[in-house]
Amino acid sequence: MGLMTFNSKATRIFPADAKLLYEILTDYDTYAEWMPLVGQSKLLAKETDLAIAELDLTAPKGEKVSLECIHSRDKMVLSRVIRGPAAGSQLQWTLTPAGNEQSSVTLTIEGRRNWRWLLGGRYFMGSAKSCLAGLESHLSMFRPEVSIEGQGEQILDISETGEGLVCRFRGKKYMLTPANEGSDG
Amino acid sequence: MVKSVIQVEAPRTRVFSILTDYPRYQEWVAGCTSSTVVNKTDTTTEADVVISGMKRMTLGLRFEAFPEQTINFRMVRGTDVKSYSGSYRLMDSADGKGTVVIAELQVDVGGMAPKFMVDRIVSKTFDDTATALKAYVQKTRPGAEAAPAQSTRVESRRKSVRHLLRVMKVADGYRMWILGESFSAKPSK
Numbered sequence: 001m002g003l004m005t006f007n008s009k010a011t012r013i014f015p016a017d018a019k020l021l022y023e024i025l026t027d028y029d030t031y032a033e034w035m036p037l038v039g040q041s042k043l044l045a046k047e048t049d050l051a052i053a054e055l056d057l058t059a060p061k062g063e064k065v066s067l068e069c070i071h072s073r074d075k076m077v078l079s080r081v082i083r084g085p086a087a088g089s090q091l092q093w094t095l096t097p098a099g100n101e102q103s104s105v106t107l108t109i110e111g112r113r114n115w116r117w118l119l120g121g122r123y124f125m126g127s128a129k130s131c132l133a134g135l136e137s138h139l140s141m142f143r144p145e146v147s148i149e150g151q152g153e154q155i156l157d158i159s160e161t162g163e164g165l166v167c168r169f170r171g172k173k174y175m176l177t178p179a180n181e182g183s184d185g
Numbered sequence: 186m187v188k189s190v191i192q193v194e195a196p197r198t199r200v201f202s203i204l205t206d207y208p209r210y211q212e213w214v215a216g217c218t219s220s221t222v223v224n225k226t227d228t229t230t231e232a233d234v235v236i237s238g239m240k241r242m243t244l245g246l247r248f249e250a251f252p253e254q255t256i257n258f259r260m261v262r263g264t265d266v267k268s269y270s271g272s273y274r275l276m277d278s279a280d281g282k283g284t285v286v287i288a289e290l291q292v293d294v295g296g297m298a299p300k301f302m303v304d305r306i307v308s309k310t311f312d313d314t315a316t317a318l319k320a321y322v323q324k325t326r327p328g329a330e331a332a333p334a335q336s337t338r339v340e341s342r343r344k345s346v347r348h349l350l351r352v353m354k355v356a357d358g359y360r361m362w363i364l365g366e367s368f369s370a371k372p373s374k
Contacts, residue, residue, distance in 0.1 A: 020345055044192065045276035045285035052190055052276065052285055066190040068287070082188035082287075140365045144348045152355035160347040 010128035011106040016139055018074040018095040018103045024138060025077045025093050028053035028069070034138035036126030053079075060085060086111050091125065107131055186291045187304050189311035194283040195322045197275050201253045203321065204273055204286075207232045213321035215313035231261065239306075244269055267293040288314070 014021060024030075028051060031041035040056040044066075051069040056062075065084030071077055077093040089111025098104045107128040125131060157168040158176070165176035193200050203213075207230055210220035216238045223245075224231040230248045235241065245262025246269070259270035271290035278285045290307050351362040358371035 023345055043279045044190065045278050047276050050276075052287060054190070066188075068188070083190055087188075137365050141347050141349070142345050144351050144362045152353040152360065154351065155354050155359075156350065156352040157348065158350040160349060162344065165349075166346075 005110070005112055007108070007110045008128040009106065009108045010132050011104060012132045012136065013098050014103050014105055014136060014139055015101065016103060016143060017101055018097055020142055021095055021103055021105060021135075021139070022071075022074045022077070024135065024142075026051065026069070026071055028067075030138075031055060034134040036130045036134055038125070049073075057085075081111070088112055091131075105132060105135065186289055187307040187311065189288045189308070189315065191286040191288060191311075191315040191318060192278060192283065193286060193319055193322055195326075197253050197277060197284045199322070200284040200286065200318075201250075201256075201275060203318070203325075204256050204275075205230075205248070205250050207234075207248065210234060213317045215310060215317050233262075238310075240265070242266065267295040269293075286318075 028041055028043040031053070032038045032055075035041070035055075037057050037059050038055050039058040042054050044052040044054055046052075049071045051067075051071065053067045053069060055065050055067065057065060063085050065081050065086070067079045068082045069077060069079045075095055078090060079092075080090040081087050089109070092108045094106045094108075096104045096106075109125060109128050109131070126134075154168070155170060159166055159168075163175065167174040167176050203209075207220055207222055210232075211217045214220075214236075216236045217234060218237050219235045220232055222230055222232045228250055230250070232246055232248065234244045234246055236244065242265040243263055244260050244265070246258050247261045249257045253275060255275070256273045257270075258272065260266070260268060263269075269290075269292050271288065274287040274289075276285045276287070288311055290311070292303055292307055294303055348362070349364060353360045353362075358369060361368040361370065
């Protein structure tokens, strides 16, 4: 690793199959919810194994980057910065089944520093380790049972599904619909 | 190679048609003072393009167009730069409001200027091209398209269920899980 380049690599085992992790990693609209240093995120275009996304960074504040992302279903997501600070940098997520519904995720971040990153001494998008920590935190939204200790009766569960917001109260399912603005409901 | 992403509020067919209307490049391409088609086949067009910026350049460009997908171009004549090549790739925008163009350009000016400076100029050219293309699309919008582009985005259905809140009754009280954080509550005595 030279003075003008950086490289950060980390691996972690996640209690989820590669399919779910791949789904999260290619859902660019929700990157802002879990990726370090990302304030807003948006998918611009997607075609088969190629996607274009735009991220608003929180550091350096106000900067935007455009990503060109190449996917290999349930195996790999490679995102290259094609526009913005650290253009030419890339993040490569590699997914490998690790048995027992677990997957190993390796993230490699590499690229060139520009003068701002050089002065700040930080990696683009944070370190690989912090990105994996963000992913683990986000993953718990899909697998809450992993985070709740102890056995017991499920009283209430509110979740976001393909059908919309669903509420399960003492085993009974309710569909939640948005209340109209200005109404009492 | 310098890349850029340009979002245009117009259908892909229209953006493709503008990008392949080479004789009209002078109407919108930043710095283009003339563009003359000298040869044309089904997918390939050769044009002499004159660009006046910091330096006046005459480029003999060969364009190869794949309908509504990609337009590749490269310099086949000219002495002002050593090489000049790139492409436009068109994709439907995810919000259904138009087209996303991924533009690529590689220019080798030989020993005239350092690469980082050339890349910076190319990057600025892309910004100007994006602005000019958007303005040209607006200016030449056909009457039928006067209304804002209709969103045709089909909301992608979330495949995996994402939990927001869960409350469990356990032996010694309640466990609450909210957006990834767990809390315990015990009945007060």
